[in-house]
Amino acid sequence: MTTYDELLQRVLGDDTSGKPVREPATGELIGYAPLHSADDLESAISRADRAQPGWAALGDAARANALRRAADLVDGSSEALVELLAREQGKPLNGPNARFEVGAVSTWLRVTADLQLDPQVVVEDENLVAELVYEPLGVVAAIGPWNWPLMIGIWQIAPSLRMGNTVIVKPSGYTPLSVLALISILNEALPADVLIGISAGRDVGALLAAHRRIAKIMFTGSTATGRSIIESSAGNLARLTLELGGNDAGIVLPDTDPEAIVGDLFWGAFINTGQTCAALKRLYVHESQYENVIDALVRFSTSVPLGPSLDETSLLGPVQNQAQFEIVSGLVEDARARGARIVTGGSPAKELGDLFYPVTLVADVTDGDPIVDEEQFGPVLPIIKYTEVDEAVRNANRLNVGLGASVWSSDLAAASEVAGKLKAGSVWINRHGTLHPLAPFGGVKGSGYGLEFGVDGLKAVAAPKVIHRPRA
Structure with missing residues (x-):
């Protein structure tokens, strides 16, 4: 060995x-x-x-x-x-x-x-x-x-x-x-x-x-x-x-139970501290579940330790390099300046080291904001409220990217219908970014x-x- x-x-x-x-x-x-x-x-x-x-x-x-x-x-x-x-x-x-x-x-x-x-x-x-x-x-x-x-x-x-x-x-x-x-x-x-x-x-x-x-x-x-x-x-x-590049969208339908999906939702966004091509990077949540999903994600995030890479208890680590760290922190600061609500996180975790950034949930943002339109590639998730499902689908498809996308729902038939409308190389239902070596993978x-x-x-x-x- x-x-x-x-x-x-x-x-x-x-x-x-x-x-x-x-x-x-x-x-x-x-x-x-x-x-x-x-x-x-x-x-x-x-x-x-x-x-x-x-x-x-x-x-x-x-x-x-x-x-x-x-x-x-x-x-x-x-x-x-x-x-x-x-x-x-x-x-x-x-x-x-x-x-x-x-x-x-x-x-x-x-x-x-x-x-x-x-x-x-x-x-x-x-x-x-x-x-x-x-x-x-x-x-x-x-x-x-x-x-x-x-x-x-x-x-x-x-x-x-x-x-x-x-x-x-x-x-x-x-x-x-x-x-x-x-x-x-x-x-x-x-x-x-x-x-x-x-x-x-x-x-x-x-x-x-x-x-x-x-x-x-x-x-x-x-x-x-x-x-x-x-x-x-x-x-x-x-x-x-x-x-x-990808800027994967996820759509949470109104019938979804936030507690049933929160673990998969969190790791779909924050696997490898968010530094994943096919990670969930824009989350569209129906207005009836908007605050419930945010609250569930906040609670779940407190159970996921951020720390040194060689610490056996760590599950989230640093941003890999200074250039990417600056992109992540810059997008959060821009969102803050535009009036977004920083629900959790939002400032570097300097007590851990120069490149540590905590899980950051950014609410009350809209399509067109840089934090929504630009791939953050880090531990930050913008959460966008929508009213009509067709509106969420249009916005999910709006950008010139299409690596992955996801739909979250208790109704598999409804989720499948929405999945068929999303323009991406891979679309997941009630999960995001999970790959299988036998399932073809690529973008549009x-x-x-x-x-x-x-x-x-x-x-x-x-x-x-x-x-x-x-x-x-």
């Missing part, structure tokens, strides 16, 4: 010339992340390109078994990975946080290994049989975020490898160490140069997105960066899967395009080919 110190040493070596990485919770130095150059990137792509035909030639069963071995290795080093993730990203150990995320990595590896994508006969008549098959694309660029660096990383890595591609991974500059550590573990189960990590700044990232030997780019991050990747990739027409509008997970996720990292043959 790998210890934390051994795992960190694998990633850091003895080099102290790289980028310093500090704990969001304490400001303590964890270590210096490597800073790879444009030449390093060129070498990595060349190596991955050379390794790809041999990896594909191993066959589907061998690649699936390699993913299963990789999952076992992740489990064997899980506590070391958990500690590094908690220290670097800031999320606490327990609850839907660091241990949950590392557990999801091995789960996704195993589920991806077990998926079946068989040839499909699409035409069969007296003269012809046409069969649809899927082949590797080549080298895939996996560009990940800082909020769920390991879990989202494996969403990109596992299907790409399963389909016979090789992968260049560029983690976020905020969370490079945990991703590089995961890659080092996965590589114990993989041939050389099938999976390579590049830790670098945006300039090298831009070169990766524009490189002519990259066949596919998978990116999770902001809509603005997604647009830049689209432009950069145009030169070689690389295929794209983009999971971009400005939240990106392309599907991940399940068989559709395998197809997204492969090239379709139709073989036409005469009927025997």
Whole structure:
């Protein structure tokens, strides 16, 4: 079993010339992340390109078994990975946080290994049989975020490898160490140069997105960066899967019992301290239940401890970085200045550290206010009162985002009817943001395009080919 110190040493070596990485919770130095150059990137792509035909030639069963071995290795080093993730990203150990995320990595590896994508006969008549098959694309660029660096990383890595591609991974500059550590573990189960990590700044990232030997780019991050990747990739027409910004809406219908939904409602909004792409970020509540829902959320929030990432009792942690902290606090201050009601929270928890912000519920806001229209990506939830359900649906659909949405009701038929009207890639009823490795996931509008997970996720990292043959 790998210890934390051994795992960190694998990633850091003895080099102290790289980028310093500090704990969001304490400001303590964890270590210096490597800073790879444009030449390093060129070498990595060349190596991955050379390794790809041999990896594909191993066959589907061998690649699936390699993913299963990789999952076992992740489990064997899980506590070391958990500690590094908690220290670097800031999320606490327990609850839907660091241990949950590392557990999801091995789960996704195993589920991806077990998926079946068989040839499909699409035409069969007296003269012809046409069969649809899927082949590797080549080298895939996996560009990940800082909020769920390991879990989202494996969403990109596992299907790409399963389909016979090789992968260049560029983690976020905020969370490079945990991703590089995961890659080092996965590589114990993989041939050389099938999976390579590049830790670098945006300039090298831009070169990766524009490189002519990259066949596919998978990116999770902001809509603005997604647009830049689209432009950069145009030169070689690389295929794209983009999971971009979200500002997910939830609608609480008038028949809902607040006490029955409050736990799921809270975690739908505040999982990972609100730093989740498909978290609930705008809550529309019918006027008959408005104060009841607010009161239930306030009471529930008092039972969820905010504290240091390595404290076993913490369930909410710091905002991951200063830039995001300023966005969160700025939106709250703007709402306060506009006359919003700050129900709970609303000021930094400086007694815990520089980047701690408490659960903040902001009431009496309206569509058009920045705190409603701009994705806060932190522990803040604006709550908007509505009168007619159609009004809430219109406002939920109003923005140019559509990653997720939710409907909350005691009447499943009524909730399903509303769910059908919401424009989002995923719509949940009486929950929000819960993902399943077999259920396709992706956004619409400005939240990106392309599907991940399940068989559709395998197809997204492969090239379709139709073989036409005469009927025997």
